[in-house]
Amino acid sequence: MISDAIAAFDQIFSPPFRKVLLRSLALTLALLALVWFGLNRLAAAYATTPWPWLDTVLAIVAAVGLVVGLVFLVAPVSALVAGFHLDELAETVERVIAPDHVGQALPGGQASWLAVKFAAVSVLVNLFALALLLLPGINILAFFGANAYLLGREYFELAALRYRPIDEVRALRGAHRVYLFVCGLLIAALVAIPVLNLLTPLFATAFMVRIHRRLSAPGRG
DSSP states (O other): OHHHHHHHHHHTTSHHHHHHHHHHHHHHHHHHHHHHHHHHHHHHHHOOOSOHHHHHHHHHHHHHHHHHHHHHHHHHHHHHHHHTTHHHHHHHHHHHHOTTOOOOOOOHHHHHHHHHHHHHHHHHHHHHHHHHTTSTTTHHHHHHHHHHHHHHHHHHHHHHTTTSOHHHHHHHHHHTHHHHHHHHHHHHHHHTSTTGGGGHHHHHHHHHHHHHHHHTSTTTO
């Protein structure tokens, strides 16, 4: 597991992964800049009072709120943008570790649905993290537990669906649920690190492709 994680982390800086990363970040920043500009103009148009000083205070509060909100959205939006390239990256990993045993590309509709699911899971995880700030003492354990389960499950399914139908994927996941949860903890550790968490979709894909190959080896069942 650890060797797979190290190999996956090394691979996300290779040219194919780096290209997707830069493209995702560029599109993410462009989308967020447009959202910020639009909401800022909207706030400026409606946040008017008879008192200029209060207008200034409201403008500052609105600007700070927008920045905080957009920081919150960076990870989900980047996960959505990167999600449309994860099947392609999974194939890249497969060709590196086993060129003679490459899976089948997912149908366009299924790949798009997975991208939306990854973004939704990212939003859920981030909302959960914010809520847990109010619960000191259990927030860290709950954060890592939720991330490990959700992200481990979703990215394992992405890797496994290239080789087997969904029923078999779920059966395999159920048979190795504890192992996959521990694998998910490694992904959760990356999520917890600001800036590096933007690498999560790429790392998780490269990592889970390797984990699926390991669990599919003869004798593992």
